[in-house]
Amino acid sequence: xxxxxxxxxxxxxxxxxxxxxxxxxxxxxxxxxxxxxxxxxxxxxxxxxxxxxxxxxxxxxxxxxxxxxxxxxxxxxxxxxxxxxxxxxxxxxxxxxxxxxxxxxxxxxxxxxxxxxxxxxxxxxxxxxxxxxxxxxxxxxxxxxxxxxxxxxxxxxxxxxxxxxxxxxxxxxxxxxxxxxxxxxxxxxxxxxxxxxxxxxxxxxxxxxxxxxxxxxxxxxxxxxxxxxxxxxxxxxxxxxxxxxxxxxxxxxxxxxxxxxxxxxxxxxxxxxxxxxxxxxxxxxxxxxxxxxxxxxxxxxxxxxxxxxxxxxxxxxxxxxxxxxxxxxxxxxxxxxxxxxxxxxxxxxxxxxxxxxxxxxxxxxxxxxxxxxxxx
Amino acid sequence: xxxxxxxxxxxxxxxxxxxxxxxxxxxxxxxxxxxxxxxxxxxxxxxxxxxxxxxxxxxxxxxxxxxxxxxxxxxxxxxxxxxxxxxxxxxxxxxxxxxxxxxxxxxxxxxxxxxxxxxxxxxxxxxxxxxxxxxxxxxxxxxxxxxxxxxxxxxxxxxxxxxxxxxxxxxxxxxxxxxxxxxxxxxxxxxxxxxxxxxxxxxxxxxxxxxxxxxxxxxxxxxxxxxxxxxxxxxxxxxxxxxxxxxxxxxxxxxxxxxxxxxxxxxxxxxxxxxxxxxxxxxxxxxxxxxxxxxxxxxxxxxxxxxxxx
Numbered sequence: 001x002x003x004x005x006x007x008x009x010x011x012x013x014x015x016x017x018x019x020x021x022x023x024x025x026x027x028x029x030x031x032x033x034x035x036x037x038x039x040x041x042x043x044x045x046x047x048x049x050x051x052x053x054x055x056x057x058x059x060x061x062x063x064x065x066x067x068x069x070x071x072x073x074x075x076x077x078x079x080x081x082x083x084x085x086x087x088x089x090x091x092x093x094x095x096x097x098x099x100x101x102x103x104x105x106x107x108x109x110x111x112x113x114x115x116x117x118x119x120x121x122x123x124x125x126x127x128x129x130x131x132x133x134x135x136x137x138x139x140x141x142x143x144x145x146x147x148x149x150x151x152x153x154x155x156x157x158x159x160x161x162x163x164x165x166x167x168x169x170x171x172x173x174x175x176x177x178x179x180x181x182x183x184x185x186x187x188x189x190x191x192x193x194x195x196x197x198x199x200x201x202x203x204x205x206x207x208x209x210x211x212x213x214x215x216x217x218x219x220x221x222x223x224x225x226x227x228x229x230x231x232x233x234x235x236x237x238x239x240x241x242x243x244x245x246x247x248x249x250x251x252x253x254x255x256x257x258x259x260x261x262x263x264x265x266x267x268x269x270x271x272x273x274x275x276x277x278x279x280x281x282x283x284x285x286x287x288x289x290x291x292x293x294x295x296x297x298x299x300x301x302x303x304x305x306x307x308x309x310x311x312x313x314x315x316x317x318x319x320x321x322x323x324x325x326x327x328x329x330x331x332x333x334x335x336x337x338x339x340x341x342x343x344x345x346x347x348x349x350x351x352x353x354x355x356x357x358x359x360x361x362x363x364x365x366x367x368x369x370x371x372x373x374x375x376x
Numbered sequence: 377x378x379x380x381x382x383x384x385x386x387x388x389x390x391x392x393x394x395x396x397x398x399x400x401x402x403x404x405x406x407x408x409x410x411x412x413x414x415x416x417x418x419x420x421x422x423x424x425x426x427x428x429x430x431x432x433x434x435x436x437x438x439x440x441x442x443x444x445x446x447x448x449x450x451x452x453x454x455x456x457x458x459x460x461x462x463x464x465x466x467x468x469x470x471x472x473x474x475x476x477x478x479x480x481x482x483x484x485x486x487x488x489x490x491x492x493x494x495x496x497x498x499x500x501x502x503x504x505x506x507x508x509x510x511x512x513x514x515x516x517x518x519x520x521x522x523x524x525x526x527x528x529x530x531x532x533x534x535x536x537x538x539x540x541x542x543x544x545x546x547x548x549x550x551x552x553x554x555x556x557x558x559x560x561x562x563x564x565x566x567x568x569x570x571x572x573x574x575x576x577x578x579x580x581x582x583x584x585x586x587x588x589x590x591x592x593x594x595x596x597x598x599x600x601x602x603x604x605x606x607x608x609x610x611x612x613x614x615x616x617x618x619x620x621x622x623x624x625x626x627x628x629x630x631x632x633x634x635x636x637x638x639x640x641x642x643x644x645x646x647x648x649x650x651x652x653x654x655x656x657x658x659x660x661x662x663x664x665x666x667x668x669x670x671x672x673x674x675x676x677x678x679x680x681x682x683x684x685x686x
Contacts, residue, residue, distance in 0.1 A: 030479075034486045082466050139665050142413055142466060143613070146606040150658040158651035293599055302470055339485035344478025352453070352471035355463040362461070 003371055009364035012309050018360060019353035020307065020321075027346035036338040044335060045328025057211045059320070059327045061283065064216035065090070066319035068275035069301025071227050072127075074310040076141075076268040078231060079260060080244040085130055085145025086272040086298025088152035089123040091291070093273025095156060096122035097280040098288050101176035111180040112281060116219075119277030120270035126152070127269015128262050135258035141265070149298065153291050160290050173288035182214045182281040214282030221316055223274065228312040230267075240264055272298060300326075303347050306354045322347070382519040387637055389526045390592055392630025394419070396529045397584030398608035399615070399622040400536050401447075401577040406617055407540065408573030409553035411679040413469025414454045416605025417476025418578045419585035422447040424480035426586025427596035428487060430497040440501065440525075440586045447582020448575050450476055455574040459567055462681035473605075481598060493597040494589075501525050501591040523591040525583075530623075532580065537619040549573055553675035556682040566682055581605065603658065610661045614668055617675060628664065632657040 008014050028038035049055050069086040076083035083089075100118040101111065130144045160166040165173050178186070188194040189208045198205040207213060231237035242250040243260045251257050275297055280286060304322055308314030329343035353359075398415050405412040422443035430439025450472060457468035481492050488494055501523050503509060509521040540546035551559040552569045560566050584604070589596045607629050614628075615621025636653045 030482060034482070082470075084470070133662075133666065137666055137669055139669050140613075143606055143610050143665070144662060146603060147610070147658040147662045150603050151655050151662075154651045154655040154658075158649055158655075161649055161651060293602070299474075303474075306467065337490060339482045339490075341478045341481040341485065344474055345482060348471050348474030348476075348478055351474055352457060352468060355467035355471055356457045356461040357463075359461045359463075 003368065006364040006367040006371075009360045009367070012357075015357040015360045016307055016309060016354060019350050019357070022353050023346040023350035026349040027342050030342050030345050031338060034338065036332075036336060041332045041336060041338050041342075044332055045325070048328060048331035048335075049324055052206075054206050054211050055327070057207060057213050059323050060217050061212055061214065062323035062327060063319050064214075064220045064282070065275035065279050065297040066300045066304050066323050067217070067220040067224060067316055068278070069272045069297045070304025070308065070315035070319050071224055071301075071312055072268045072271035072275075072298075073301040073305035074308060074312060074315055075227060075231070075240075075271060076264055077305055077310040078244045079240045079264040080247070081131070081134070081141050081261065081264060081268070083127065083130075083145060083265065083268045083272075084142050084298070084302065085127060085148050085269065086275075086301045087294040087296070088145065088149035088298070089127050089269040089272035090276040090279075090295060090297050091149075091152040091156050092126045092269075093119035093123035093276030094280050094288060095152075095159060095276075096273065097277035098173055098176055098286075101180045101281065102174045102287070105177065106180070108179050111177070112182060115176070115180060115281060116274060116277050119273040123273020123276065124266040124270030127272070128266040130269075131262040131265025134265070135261045149294060153294060156288055157290050160288055165288075167287075171290040172285055175285060175287040176280055178286075180281055181286060182216055182219075182278065184208065184213045184215065212283040214278075216278040216282040219278060220275075223271065224312045224316050227271070231312065236263075272301065303351055306351055379515050379519050382516060384634060384638060386520060386522045387634040388627065388631045389522050390630075391633035391637075392626045393523070393525045393529050394584040394587040394592065394604055395608045395611060395626040395629055396533065396623055397525075397587060398581045398605055399611045399626045400529070400532055400619060401580035401584065402609050402612035403615075403617060403619050403622050404536060404540075404549070404573050404580070405577035406612060406678050407553045407675055408549050408570050409556060409675060409677045409680065409682070410455070410458050410570055410574050410577075411465040411469065412451075412454065412574065412577055412581075413466050413609070414451070414472025414476070414605075415469075415577070415581045415608055416601060416603070417469075417473040418447040418450050418581035419476075419588070419605045420480050420601040421450050421476040422582025422585030423589045423600050424484060424494070424585075424596045425582070427494040427497055427589035427594075428483070430499070430586075430590050431495050434499055436497065436499050436501045436590045439497065439590050440583065443586025443590075444579040444582040447585060448579040450479075451574050451578020451581070452571075454578070455571050458681065459570045459574070462683060465679050465681070477598075477601075480596070484596065494595050496595045497590060500594050501587070523587075525587045525591045529583075529587075532583075533619050533623050540619065550675070552682075553677055556677050560682075560684065566684070570682070581608075584608070607657065607661050610665055613674075614664055616673075617678075625664070629657055629661060632660045 031038045031041050049059055072086050073083050096119040097115045101115045130141050133139045133144045134141045160173050239255045239260055242255055243257050247257055304315050304319045307318035325343050329340040332338045333340035398419055425446040426439040426443030429442035430436050454468055454472050457463040458465040484492055503521045503523050505517055505521045509517050548564050548569055552566050556566045588600055611622050611625035614625035639648055640650050640653050
């Protein structure tokens with residue numbers, strides 16, 4: 001019995017599940033101390049998601065950027081880099097998407113592809129800059145990417161303040177042209193036939209008209225599969241992982257470590273940039289908005305990647321979990337007045353226990369040792 | 377002319393003080409071999425507790441002390457992870473950066489009727505000339521009337537420098553950061569030294585946060601701490617992990633923030649868009665790292681968990 005527990009505790013999946021459980025317990029404690037019933041709060045978070053199809057769709061809409069920023073962090077982790085720059089790369093991706101999608105008139109589908117490529121390239125270069133500073137000057141990527149996050153935020157605000165880009169007397173830039181929106185049944189739902197159909201089918205109209213339902217999450221899942229393929233089925237992916245496992249051995253085996261660092265950050269940046277682009281094409285106002293604080297998706301990506309143990313496919317599910325938590329957190333604030341920031345505390349505690357996963361190994365070893373002693 | 381220079385200096389000092397506290401926190405933690413990415417989160421909780429306690433007690437010094445204590449307590453969480461459980465110090469620091477702001481906003485909503493912003497503190501940290509400056513007609517005194525937190529941070533820097541380089545305690549701290557195994561064989565309690573260093577690092581970061589809410593602004597909001605913790609960390613690298621170097625780097629970054637205020641004024645001669653100005657401290661931090669970081673090396677065992685007997 002004891003040895004089984006010890007073995008189980010040593011598995012990565014067990015450690016992560018324990019971290020999540022402990023996160024929920026910490027959240028419950030915070031709620032209880034603040035005078036809210038944790039049971040009621042948690043069940044409300046859960047039931048509110050399934051209370052209406054719109055809410056479920058809202059969670060999926062939130063999940064899309066979190067999958068992509070999660071992939072961004074996970075990819076960088078594989079080569080031993082910590083990409084905290086998802087926020088800035090997301091913003092740069094959004095800027096590129098709006099600049100391309102709001103200016104050029106391209107045929108449908110092609111326009112979305114061009115927007116995504118532009119965002120990937122722009123945000124990729126932004127990420128690669130941090131990679132270059134790491135490879136060339138040895139400056140820790142955590143500090144450079146944080147600085148780049150704030151620079152991107154103010155760049156976004158600066159662009160909106162320009163007369164050719166910002167819409168006068170608003171907080172918005174010009175929008176992406178409607179034929180490049182990735183919303184489900186985009187043109188049809190506002191056309192006369194569509195409106196007539198929706199009037200006859202009242203169950204559909206809150207979903208199609210009341211939410212920003214879009215194809216983004218499907219693209220994000222496809223990208224997750226592609227990233228998984230790139231990491232585990234290609235030479236480049238092998239090199240990335242080799243650098244992550246042992247830099248010196250990789251160097252000795254002829255892998256150009258510095259080039260690999262820059263390339264990895266390019267792809268990581270590009271992935272976060274895609275999140276920004278698809279958010280622009282998929283959700284209102286389809287334009288840049290003046291930012292007072294970081295959008296938050298880049299930091300979400302850290303939690304997503306850590307909970308997934310940097311598995312690209314795992315990121316899909318952990319992003320869904322995180323998005324459900326964040327959506328649920330906003331409903332307890334609305335309905336119970338309980339601070340939604342309890343979710344941030346939970347996330348922090350989960351990340352903390354993922355960081356101290358070695359604690360579970362230590363406990364596991366202690367159980368084993370005690371068994372050996374008893375056997376003696 | 378003299379007066380405008382003096383004014384620029386005092387605004388620089390005002391913005392540099394929070395960075396200096398946090399930077400000194402980074403110096404002590406990293407000299408003991410623990411990377412502290414969580415400074416940002418410790419500053420945030422310190423900023424909130426400073427404002428909240430300052431508001432409820434009516435005494436800024438209680439707020440200041442509470443800010444330091446809260447930062448120290450949060451730092452202990454990081455210490456447990458990175459010292460006792462040999463966690464990845466960067467990830468643990470990131471966790472602190474989630475928990476600090478999360479806790480601060482959670483408490484703010486609880487204590488200030490659902491608001492993510494505290495009420496303004498009635499009595500902020502006093503200035504060095506206090507009410508004398510208000511009565512005085514001397515413009516020089518008015519311009520040089522800096523907050524008490526500025527001399528305090530310089531005293532802290534002096535004390536830290538003295539402790540690190542002139543006492544046996546400092547020698548122990550530095551040896552733990554350079555070669556913990558050797559320190560251990562000499563009978564130094566490596567874990568204890570690291571714990572104390574990380575705790576003090578948190579207290580200093582908390583002081584930095586409280587300086588933001590009690591001397592620079594007079595309330596706490598979500599964006600009060602927006603990257604200062606990381607700018608302070610950059611200053612540590614820039615300052616070659618030494619207290620005096622870090623202080624100088626913080627002054628430079630504080631000057632960048634002062635420029636945002638000085639050049640952003642409506643009556644200033646050069647009109648620069650405010651978003652570009654706000655970018656300046658971050659750009660300057662990046663550029664200075666690129667230019668100077670090559671000459672900077674971290675303590676040898678910085679960021680590496682110490683396992684006794686390995």
